[in-house]
Amino acid sequence: MDSLEFMRWAAVRYDDDRFVLVVLFTLMGSQKPGGLIEATHERVAAVLGYSRPHISRVFNVLEADGALRKVQRGLYQLNPAASLRGGLREPRKGERKRSKTGTGDRVEQLDLLREIMEDPDAPEAFRAMAAPGAKLEVRKESDGEGKATS
Numbered sequence: 001m002d003s004l005e006f007m008r009w010a011a012v013r014y015d016d017d018r019f020v021l022v023v024l025f026t027l028m029g030s031q032k033p034g035g036l037i038e039a040t041h042e043r044v045a046a047v048l049g050y051s052r053p054h055i056s057r058v059f060n061v062l063e064a065d066g067a068l069r070k071v072q073r074g075l076y077q078l079n080p081a082a083s084l085r086g087g088l089r090e091p092r093k094g095e096r097k098r099s100k101t102g103t104g105d106r107v108e109q110l111d112l113l114r115e116i117m118e119d120p121d122a123p124e125a126f127r128a129m130a131a132p133g134a135k136l137e138v139r140k141e142s143d144g145e146g147k148a149t150s
Contacts, residue, residue, distance in 0.1 A: 003081075003082060006067075006079075006081065006082035010024060010067075010082075013065070019054070020058050020061055020062065023055060023058040023062070024058075024062060024067065026048060027039070027044075027068065027076070027078060028078060031078060033090075034077075035078050035080050035112070036076070036077050036092075037077065038074060039074065040074050041055045041059060042055075059076075063123070063125075065125065065129075066079060066123070066125035066127075066129035067079050068126075069122060069123055079116075079126055079129045079130055080112045080113055080130065081113065081129055081130045081134065090105075091105070113130050113132075116130045117131065
């Protein structure tokens, strides 16, 4: 699966709850190299002008669908199969740099996918979406107006 396929899937999956798309796009635009997002529910709520419970609900939906995972409090990662911001990644607190001074580690999508597949702490739904050839479930029924329903 690539990012464009994910976007098509998300458009159908969240058609009846477009606020999920608003939050998802906000998170995509907030990524640092490597796909990490430094955010709290409160901060995202403030940026979008919604309450924290609204944002928490969406984070739960995205996590259950395998598009987002919580790495630690205030640090999330979008599934790189869905969206990856490449570039040079600076090491996290307490992590040593593996490259020359003044440069970060180069982020390669396939390497990041392999790390996720081998990470025993990664949630199953997150690993399943990152797997090669992953198929995303899309609602199949229609309401007669061109919208898919579940």
